[in-house]
Amino acid sequence: MQWVLTAAQMREAEQAAESQHGMPSALLMENAGRALAEVARSVAGPQARFNVVCGPGNNGGDGLVAARFLLEGGARLSVAVVGERGKLTAEAQRNLKALESAAFTAQSLEALPELGPGDVVVDALFGTGLSRAPAGPFAEAIQRIERWRGAGARVVAADVPSGLQSDTGEPFSPCVEADVTVAFGLFKRGQLLEPGASLCGEVRRVDIGLSLAAARSLTGPGVPRLVEEADARGALPARRADSHKGTYGHVLGVAGSRGKSGAAALLARAALRSGAGLVSVATRAEVLEGVMAHAPEIMGIPLEASGPLGLADLEPLLAAAEGKDALVIGPGIPRGPETGQLIGELLARVDADVVLDADALNAVASDLSVLRRAKRQVVLTPHPGEMARLTGLSTKDVQARRMEVARDFAMEHGVTLVLKGTRTLTVSADGDLFINPTGNPGMATGGTGDVLSGICGAFLAQGFPVPDAIWAAVYTHGLAGDLAARRSGKVGLIAGDLLQGLCDVWTRWER
Numbered sequence: 001m002q003w004v005l006t007a008a009q010m011r012e013a014e015q016a017a018e019s020q021h022g023m024p025s026a027l028l029m030e031n032a033g034r035a036l037a038e039v040a041r042s043v044a045g046p047q048a049r050f051n052v053v054c055g056p057g058n059n060g061g062d063g064l065v066a067a068r069f070l071l072e073g074g075a076r077l078s079v080a081v082v083g084e085r086g087k088l089t090a091e092a093q094r095n096l097k098a099l100e101s102a103a104f105t106a107q108s109l110e111a112l113p114e115l116g117p118g119d120v121v122v123d124a125l126f127g128t129g130l131s132r133a134p135a136g137p138f139a140e141a142i143q144r145i146e147r148w149r150g151a152g153a154r155v156v157a158a159d160v161p162s163g164l165q166s167d168t169g170e171p172f173s174p175c176v177e178a179d180v181t182v183a184f185g186l187f188k189r190g191q192l193l194e195p196g197a198s199l200c201g202e203v204r205r206v207d208i209g210l211s212l213a214a215a216r217s218l219t220g221p222g223v224p225r226l227v228e229e230a231d232a233r234g235a236l237p238a239r240r241a242d243s244h245k246g247t248y249g250h251v252l253g254v255a256g257s258r259g260k261s262g263a264a265a266l267l268a269r270a271a272l273r274s275g276a277g278l279v280s281v282a283t284r285a286e287v288l289e290g291v292m293a294h295a296p297e298i299m300g301i302p303l304e305a306s307g308p309l310g311l312a313d314l315e316p317l318l319a320a321a322e323g324k325d326a327l328v329i330g331p332g333i334p335r336g337p338e339t340g341q342l343i344g345e346l347l348a349r350v351d352a353d354v355v356l357d358a359d360a361l362n363a364v365a366s367d368l369s370v371l372r373r374a375k376r377q378v379v380l381t382p383h384p385g386e387m388a389r390l391t392g393l394s395t396k397d398v399q400a401r402r403m404e405v406a407r408d409f410a411m412e413h414g415v416t417l418v419l420k421g422t423r424t425l426t427v428s429a430d431g432d433l434f435i436n437p438t439g440n441p442g443m444a445t446g447g448t449g450d451v452l453s454g455i456c457g458a459f460l461a462q463g464f465p466v467p468d469a470i471w472a473a474v475y476t477h478g479l480a481g482d483l484a485a486r487r488s489g490k491v492g493l494i495a496g497d498l499l500q501g502l503c504d505v506w507t508r509w510e511r
């Protein structure tokens with residue numbers, strides 16, 4: 001896991017590193033600048049030119065340190081310091097002095113040479129200290145960086161692409177678009193939240209001696225963490241030799257309706273491909289055959305009532321839930337006026353963890369108090385539109401404050417919440433936030449949500465605890481999509497491909 005901090009928390013970490021852990025900021029900057037130079041060299045073509053563009057603060061200082069290392073390494077280097085030199089921070093001043101000598105002086109922005117393919121721009125104008133839209137010479141500097149990028153040069157951003165707000169991921173205009181962003185010490189929110197994540201390009205986190213103790217001293221439950229592959233893999237212990245199908249739990253899917261039997265099948269097959277020992281599907285009798293036709297491994301429970309799911313289905317579903325370890329309710333269900341009440345009764349009386357997805361979310365939106373009456377764990381997996389209905393906010397508001405909206409809801413209702421989207425968020429009932437790095441735009445296709453709900457159900461049925469089971473399911477789902485897209489392409493990817501993608505995950509992790 002990697003902590004994801006705000007700019008203020010970053011500054012506190014830096015001060016704590018200095019005051020409590022004997023790490024002077026000059027040394028942090030030296031380490032940052034050296035790492036920045038190494039990344040710049042790693043993306044440079046042969047005979048590359050390097051233009052280092054520095055701003056007035058410590059981000060600029062990082063750039064000046066990087067310039068010194070590039071110069072010492074024999075690079076063809078030009079450096080510009082933008083803004084009045086008198087305004088440079090002490091650290092930046094010191095590094096400008098260290099860089100300049102008889103053999104080398106920093107120039108004005110205009111004096112920097114044009115760049116082309118294979119050349120490199122180091123963007124060290126602004127980092128976490130950006131407080132307003134870049135203007136005047138700073139805006140010109142960004143526009144020149146963008147022009148060099150258009151001419152084929154690679155852009156390496158120090159800490160944050162200049163112009164990007166590091167707490168929100170929202171860019172000012174103009175804003176640098178980087179090919180690689182070197183994250184110093186710990187991740188910042190803006191590097192992981194769209195559109196910031198896209199503007200960063202590839203984010204490479206580098207250790208700079210910002211002692212984790214210092215960072216940890218800042219981080220309480222509310223500080224988000226980025227899930228890494230080792231975390232997801234570690235959350236899912238390997239299979240034991242002496243196990244049998246009962247060991248891996250029984251998932252009951254309450255899903256499907258006329259014309260939507262596929263949703264139930266995707267849920268069920270995903271649960272099977274995610275290690276559940278047994279999977280049953282309870283659905284309207286007239287679609288049961290259709291669901292079962294998708295996989296002989298699925299067991300079927302016909303719901304004899306007709307029309308939308310309602311209280312007439314309560315007794316049959318309570319019976320169906322006997323002996324089950326996890327329920328997944330929602331994909332493709334026929335929702336009606338009593339569906340929310342039915343789900344409330346099931347939550348209160350069923351001795352199994354419950355995942356609510358798709359129309360089950362819309363069904364409970366009118367009376368969220370049912371969530372607090374649940375006997376076991378409840379997991380909700382809304383996409384932004386469903387989250388809007390759950391909260392009464394607009395989808396735009398949900399997307400503008402994803403972390404806050406998700407955390408408030410999870411803590412208020414005591415549930416584990418998955419807010420889907422680019423960088424899906426998982427939030428525990430205690431407010432712990434987990435950011436997911438896997439997945440790709442090819443997964444924006446019908447049915448991928450059904451697959452995710454099946455994976456969540458399978459992990460819960462195997463006894464993995466929340467929230468680990470859920471952020472691991474989200475990670476696995478996205479990784480399955482990434483591995484499947486290698487075969488299908490992002491455009492060609494369909495939800496069913498994720499099932500093979502899941503197999504690719506297991507063969508990758510069981511090695």
Ligand SMILES: NC(=O)C1=CN([C@@H]2O[C@H](COP(=O)(O)OP(=O)(O)OC[C@H]3O[C@@H](n4cnc5c(N)ncnc54)[C@H](O)[C@@H]3O)[C@@H](O)[C@H]2O)[C@H](O)CC1
Binds near residue numbers: 010032057058135185
């Ligand atoms: N935290 C760490 O562990 C480390 C941080 N380092 C680097 O320091 C920057 C943050 O530096 P800071 O001096 O706070 O601010 P910036 O360099 O990002 O910004 C420069 C300065 O410019 C002023 N300013 C803000 N917005 C504008 C604007 N639109 N126009 C003009 N001037 C503006 C404001 O006063 C800022 O202070 C961090 O990103 C790291 O790169 C350390 O070097 C390494 C360890």
Ligand SMILES: [K+]
Binds near residue numbers: 123126127157158
């Ligand atoms: K920068």
